[in-house]
Amino acid sequence: MHPTLDVTLRTADALDRPGRDLALDLSAVMFIVSCGLNALLVLRHRIGLDGGILELGHLPDPALRLLDLTGTRDLFTLTGPAPTPRDGVLAGAGDPVRSLRSDPLRVPGGRVQAPQVMVRAEAGGVRVVVCSGEFDLDTTGLLVDACDVRPVPAGLLVVDVRQVAFGDSSFLNALIRLRNTRHLVLRGPLPSQLHRMLEMTGSLPLFEVRDSTEQAG
Structure with missing residues (x-):
């Protein structure tokens, strides 16, 4: 530490x-x-x-x-x-x-927003993981666990980050690991803090970001 x-x-x-x-x-x-x-x-x-x-x-x-x-x-x-x-x-x-x-x-600043992760399946083997709240080293495991639930679909993994109030470097690292192991799409628009972190770290081009109005798959 x-x-x-x-x-x-x-x-x-x-x-x-x-x-x-x-x-x-x-x-x-x-x-x-x-x-x-x-x-x-x-x-x-x-x-x-x-x-x-x-x-x-x-x-x-x-x-x-x-x-x-x-x-x-x-x-x-x-x-x-x-x-x-x-x-x-x-x-x-x-x-x-x-x-x-x-x-x-x-x-005034915002109060701490507890992290929540919900998973749902869509047609064509698409798994959607909806994240909301704040994610740090202690809570990013919620995202990883949700994406690793078996059976892992052979199709697309969509991580909906529109309601993420804050994500630190551990959250970004988890997204990068997911992106490196499967077809990953981030459902946006990206929150300003997350977008800024992706830009600052040069990792924004690594991700496919689709607006919520676009069809996944």
Whole structure:
């Protein structure tokens, strides 16, 4: 486990406050990399399962850019005023710094959406797996198990991702493994966060994506 994630989870466990909101003041954080974002996502998930909300206060602009790039901004509740740049930090020579926060007071984020997977069979040996909610390392197995249920049809596997609120790298890895072992189609349109992750990782061209109005098969 990465040290950043380990410290975050041990801190969360020490709080022992199920069903309560948790506010993190991140005003002293200079930047956040992917492992830090992953730690926040895991923490949000743990708190959300107990009905609480994770609030991130005073995020610096580089961290907000990371949330935007990964499509995860809407998952978090953002609080506090936008940071004030000092000594030209975060800006080029003579360039003004523009805050990426749309609301300087409080921007509510979405609550944790429990993952659900439903399977149905269609004509011509087509298996449709409908995914909804949020998928991470702990829950992506639901998708894998649904696709591996026997008997595996010889025809098409359609994974309907239209209602996926969030999918992390483990969800993407599962889709890639499925794509490499059978004829796979993603039923879209793709949610913005998932589409952005596929674009950022260069994996979008690997998948056949069909709009829900198109006929599968």
